[in-house]
Amino acid sequence: MESMQFVFGDRASVPGWLGVDVREEITRHLLEVKPDRILLVTDETVESVHGDYFASLQQQPSASTGETGSDAGKVSDASAEVSKIVLPCGDACKSWTHLTALMEWAFESGATKRSLIVAFGGGALLNVTGLFASMLFRGSKLVYVPTTLLAMHDVTTSLKTSICHDGRKNNIGTFYAPLKILIDVAFCRTLSRSELFSGIGELAKNAALMGGKHAKGFRRALSKEAVNGQHGGSGEEFVLDDETLSELLSLGIEAKMTVLRHDAYERTSGMIFEYGHTVSHALEKAYGDGVVPHGLGVVYGMLSSAHAAEQLGIMSASDREEHDELCWLLLKRWQLQSGSSVFAWGRRLLSTTCRMAPAPAP
Numbered sequence: 001m002e003s004m005q006f007v008f009g010d011r012a013s014v015p016g017w018l019g020v021d022v023r024e025e026i027t028r029h030l031l032e033v034k035p036d037r038i039l040l041v042t043d044e045t046v047e048s049v050h051g052d053y054f055a056s057l058q059q060q061p062s063a064s065t066g067e068t069g070s071d072a073g074k075v076s077d078a079s080a081e082v083s084k085i086v087l088p089c090g091d092a093c094k095s096w097t098h099l100t101a102l103m104e105w106a107f108e109s110g111a112t113k114r115s116l117i118v119a120f121g122g123g124a125l126l127n128v129t130g131l132f133a134s135m136l137f138r139g140s141k142l143v144y145v146p147t148t149l150l151a152m153h154d155v156t157t158s159l160k161t162s163i164c165h166d167g168r169k170n171n172i173g174t175f176y177a178p179l180k181i182l183i184d185v186a187f188c189r190t191l192s193r194s195e196l197f198s199g200i201g202e203l204a205k206n207a208a209l210m211g212g213k214h215a216k217g218f219r220r221a222l223s224k225e226a227v228n229g230q231h232g233g234s235g236e237e238f239v240l241d242d243e244t245l246s247e248l249l250s251l252g253i254e255a256k257m258t259v260l261r262h263d264a265y266e267r268t269s270g271m272i273f274e275y276g277h278t279v280s281h282a283l284e285k286a287y288g289d290g291v292v293p294h295g296l297g298v299v300y301g302m303l304s305s306a307h308a309a310e311q312l313g314i315m316s317a318s319d320r321e322e323h324d325e326l327c328w329l330l331l332k333r334w335q336l337q338s339g340s341s342v343f344a345w346g347r348r349l350l351s352t353t354c355r356m357a358p359a360p361a362p
Contacts, residue, residue, distance in 0.1 A: 035116035083109035087359035123155040130161030134176035149199025153252030201295025267287035276301030
């Protein structure tokens, strides 16, 4: 596996590894922590497709319980006792109810301060598990094993943890660093079209923000798409090879960490990564959770921002054309229904945004 460092300013420096078909290496990394118990948190989709990924950990010696554990409960270097919980997919898992369930499950499982929490799933699953780990024993050992393209390059590269409460997005959370980040690109082979496109959408945002090699890499990847011949060239299967995915992941991680190295809590320069998100969250809620993949919503949000910027005189027509061309490399493969009431609502939102925004300084 290729090693890398996720440096969040002076707040945390997290070692990470990226590879393809690296289950044995990931398992070894978990056991190197020497936990008395592994608390494996996953979601329904990952459980159905990759439920046996950590089967080699299931050689269970006995382990003591209590807050700190004891020598009598030590496990060997080759195994650890595993407790697993399966949460709903997507934002449905990011609730107060499921956060409470995680706490109760941890104590019922005999978790101690020597236990290791493993978040094994997509971005939402990593969010709620990170919050859970930050609170258990005032901070427990945590490892991220992301299974979606979006989680691999956009969620692991942030200290943010969260749940959604009272109809609001990510309004309860903490900043918390994992012990390790372990990425197996092979999970991307089983992603749905919407999940794959969602991860690529956030890469489009990086390409627009950072330019240079990030824009070149994005364009190169989108020009090399392959259609699975078994689907008759329908376009339903959008495939990127392991090498291209690895390159995109490296670029996505570099883009985020270049900025968060100086703004770990994303309060100043790190705010640029919120580009497109305000309209994206509105679209996601308007269509219904899960209908518009998050990363694609972000790209539609980017279009709206560029439209508003041109109307306000902040962006030239030629710059907006170049920006939008990059966005449509992806969106031409997943367009919102222009005849829908939500699309009309979106147009009204953009018009209102342009009218209400302050005029640019002379």
